[in-house]
Amino acid sequence: MTARATTARARTGPRARRQRAGLWYVAPAVLLVLGMFVLPVVVTGVMSFYDWSLLGDRTFVGWANYRRLVEDTSWWHSLGFTTLYTVITTVVLFVVGFALASAVRHKRRGVGLLRTAFVMPVVIGFATASYLTLWLMDDRIGVVPDLLRRLGLVDGPVSVFSRFSTALAVVVALVVWKTVGLTMLLLMSGMQAISKDFYEAAQVDGASRRRTFFSITIPLLRPTIAMVLVLTVIGSYLAFDQFFILTQGGPDNSTIPVVYLIYRAGFIDFNLGYSAAMSIGLMVILLMLTTVQLVILRSGEDQ
Numbered sequence: 001m002t003a004r005a006t007t008a009r010a011r012t013g014p015r016a017r018r019q020r021a022g023l024w025y026v027a028p029a030v031l032l033v034l035g036m037f038v039l040p041v042v043v044t045g046v047m048s049f050y051d052w053s054l055l056g057d058r059t060f061v062g063w064a065n066y067r068r069l070v071e072d073t074s075w076w077h078s079l080g081f082t083t084l085y086t087v088i089t090t091v092v093l094f095v096v097g098f099a100l101a102s103a104v105r106h107k108r109r110g111v112g113l114l115r116t117a118f119v120m121p122v123v124i125g126f127a128t129a130s131y132l133t134l135w136l137m138d139d140r141i142g143v144v145p146d147l148l149r150r151l152g153l154v155d156g157p158v159s160v161f162s163r164f165s166t167a168l169a170v171v172v173a174l175v176v177w178k179t180v181g182l183t184m185l186l187l188m189s190g191m192q193a194i195s196k197d198f199y200e201a202a203q204v205d206g207a208s209r210r211r212t213f214f215s216i217t218i219p220l221l222r223p224t225i226a227m228v229l230v231l232t233v234i235g236s237y238l239a240f241d242q243f244f245i246l247t248q249g250g251p252d253n254s255t256i257p258v259v260y261l262i263y264r265a266g267f268i269d270f271n272l273g274y275s276a277a278m279s280i281g282l283m284v285i286l287l288m289l290t291t292v293q294l295v296i297l298r299s300g301e302d303q
Contacts, residue, residue, distance in 0.1 A: 041283070047276035054270040065277035074253075075278065078261045079285075085168065085257065086236035092176055093232055094225075097183030104184070105191045115188075119181035129178045130245035137161070137170055164254045167247045171255070174242055179235070183228055190224030191217065226297040230290050237286055258282050 048065050052058040069075055100118055104111050121129070137160050139145050145158035160166040194217065202212045218225075240259040243249065249256040256264075258278070266275030 044276045044279050047272055048280050050273045052271070052273035052276070054266065054272055056270075058273070061273065065274045066281075068274065069277050069281055074256075074261065075258075075281075077253075078256045078258050081255065082237055082239070082257045085172070085239065086233055088168075089172055089175055089236045090229065090232045092172060093180055093183050094228065096176060097180050097228070098187055100180065100184040101187035101191060105188050115184075118184055121178050122181040124178060126178065126241035127245065129174055130242045133170065133174045133242075134246055161247055162251050164251060167251065167255055171242050171246060174246075175236075175239075179232075183232070186224055186228050187221070190221045194220045222297055226294060229293055229297075233289055233293065234286055237282065237289075 049060060049062060050058045051061045051064070104115050104118070124132075134142070136142055136144050139157045139159045139161075142158075145154075145160075148154045148158060160170055198216045198220070199212060202216060207215070237257075238259055239257045240263065243255055243257050243260055244263075247255040249260060259282075262275050262278045262282070265271050265278060
């Protein structure tokens with residue numbers, strides 16, 4: 001049989017037909033990814049090289065928007081605040097989520113009810129949760145400040161959103177309440193996937209709980225921890241609703257996350273080109289942070 005005949009048979013054989021069928025099956029998903037993710041990134045990248053007004057003409061300006069971004073103090077201030085918020089939220093979410101996952105990982109009476117209670121806030125939208133928090137904590141319409149005044153515990157206004165520390169604390173508390181259920185579920189699933197044989201062997205060897213935790217649970221939970229940290233960091237850097245509704249960037253523009261700044265540039269200042277440049281800058285930062293997290297966790301796993 002000649003080489004040409006062998007090649008032709010390979011192209012029309014059962015294996016080739018299965019491969020073509022597989023391509024047809026994944027084609028809708030590929031088109032969805034291209035249309036929903038890749039194409040918007042390409043369009044945003046193109047827009048970042050233009051002075052593109054939302055209501056006017058566009059002019060090619062090259063790297064001018066990126067040079068402006070490097071020199072923009074409001075961008076760096078917003079990025080610094082977003083990083084601070086991300087660090088605080090990630091640490092608190094992970095610690096609380098890990099504690100809850102450890103508490104409800106084993107089946108016993110009442111655990112199912114606790115799991116449901118912790119997970120229920122996850123289905124609530126951030127906008128809805130933010131308006132609920134505003135209804136509770138705002139000094140003008142809030143239930144909590146009015147109750148404190150009626151009980152005589154405070155005398156005067158209770159302006160939690162007029163101070164940076166209390167405003168940030170309220171937003172972090174809202175985010176933890178809203179999303180800790182998902183963190184708990186992910187960590188609990190990872191814990192339950194660890195074979196009991198490891199713990200039984202450690203118990204036979206006389207290992208303490210502390211040694212078992214750091215020598216078995218944490219190393220075998222690294223993939224789950226990596227996923228949780230990546231999702232939390234990305235979600236925190238993309239925070240918008242809670243700040244837009246609760247603090248509106250105040251007090252004194254001290255709680256403006258990066259996405260809020262991008263929104264202002266595009267839909268208040270009508271400068272889509274500069275808004276696109278900030279979006280690309282944020283995307284690059286997220287890619288770098290995600291890569292660093294995965295490299296660190298993977299290198300620890302290989303040791």
